[in-house]
Ligand SMILES: O=P(O)(O)OP(=O)(O)OP(=O)(O)OC[C@H]1O[C@@H](n2cnc3c(O)ncnc32)[C@H](O)[C@@H]1O
């Protein structure tokens with residue numbers, strides 16, 4: 036018996052309508068994603084620039100930084116794009132012809148005009164900060180110091196950039212800004228503001244201490260949990276929503292050039308003998324000097340009454356241990372008006388955390404090949420001792436390209452660095468591993484200039500800048516995933532039941 040033919044239900048207009056609705060729904064979801072993604076796409080980068088001149092005692096360098104304007108309050112976005120070393124010595128060396136100080140900077144200011152797009156000149160701030168060389172000139176002749184600064188100011192003011200001042204920064208500023216620079220570049224200010232912060236005992240990032248060795252001064256700066264007993268050494272920062280209790284001290288006349296001068300004066304023979312045998316120079320090394328040159332610094336003026344040969348010759352004898360004994364004579368540890376001191380009666384709390392040592396700390400240790408591997412304190416001393424005992428002719432032959440002034444002083448500088456860190460600051464064999472010798476960090480020089488600019492351009496906010504809970508990539512990813520998931524559900528229902536059950540009244 037033939038089975039009764041069941042009339043095929045006509046496709047009702049409802050089924051077609053549902054299909055069209057489903058397609059429109061999918062299109063609407065896709066349109067929604069595109070709108071949201073386009074709306075939240077990062078804006079085209081507007082790059083900003085800043086220039087800082089570091090007018091140091093031994094030389095001046097011009098640094099150019101840039102950063103994306105829309106992110107300027109985020110940490111770690113400012114990058115160094117250029118360093119221009121100014122020909123000649125530091126600006127304080129122009130004290131006899133102050134009017135020539137400014138023109139000496141012109142070549143590097145012109146270089147900055149090549150690096151920075153012309154349409155940015157007017158909005159690019161240019162700062163000059165002078166350090167210990169100018170502090171010493173100001174001590175010995177304030178009028179000449181002002182004339183040097185005026186010459187520098189005229190040159191920078193006549194540049195096409197936005198001149199923001201030329202000033203002598205304090206040793207405290209120099210220490211503080213060096214600390215800000217290395218912690219900014221090491222990303223130590225970023226506190227993950229996401230859910231991680233809600234975890235109990237989430238380990239906050241610790242900051243690194245800063246050790247800066249210049250030619251005329253040296254700075255030590257680090258966070259201390261102890262009470263800082265002298266106000267001059269105490270700094271309080273609130274950066275990216277966190278408070279920092281920072282210790283800093285700048286030792287004027289303890290940069291390595293002035294320390295050498297102190298060491299020579301302390302060990303000058305009082306007799307008419309016109310030869311100084313100095314263990315801090317390699318054997319066979321000879322250098323002519325004069326009393327007037329030696330005493331031409333406020334760092335040794337107290338000794339200028341000493342009689343001594345007018346002109347004399349320094350002859351190296353290359354003995355590390357005798358050199359170290361001479362160097363120790365410039366550190367006074369006999370008195371301390373506080374609970375604890377570093378040297379010369381200066382308060383210093385217990386050393387805390389890791390340290391980044393830069394400038395001459397780096398130049399010297401880099402020459403001695405001691406910046407990479409984690410050499411122990413004894414290995415470092417051994418390496419310096421070896422270098423000191425090498426004859427000068429051998430050293431000069433091996434390093435023909437290194438400036439004689441630098442090359443001849445690595446023995447002294449090595450012995451000085453060990454004495455400063457160990458006898459001066461109290462580093463020892465146990466915490467020596469906490470010191471890293473840094474030249475550049477992520478392509479930017481370790482030094483005070485970046486921190487100085489960040490502060491003056493207000494790019495380090497006290498509070499964490501508001502940031503979207505999700506990064507742009509995560510946001511887009513989630514949008515696409517859930518939209519596809521939604522369309523997939525729709526499709527499954529539709530295909531599964533033609534007249535999808537899930538669309539039946541009362542299900543959705
Ligand atoms: O901070 P202040 O005290 O003003 O001094 P500065 O800023 O001029 O000091 P630098 O860090 O430029 O240099 C510190 C010392 O290192 C020396 N120096 C600079 N570059 C050097 C290099 O490449 N190799 C060896 N020594 C270097 C320089 O002559 C100084 O004696």
Ligand SMILES: [Ca+2]
Pocket residue numbers: 091092166248249250394
């Ligand atoms: Ca310096």
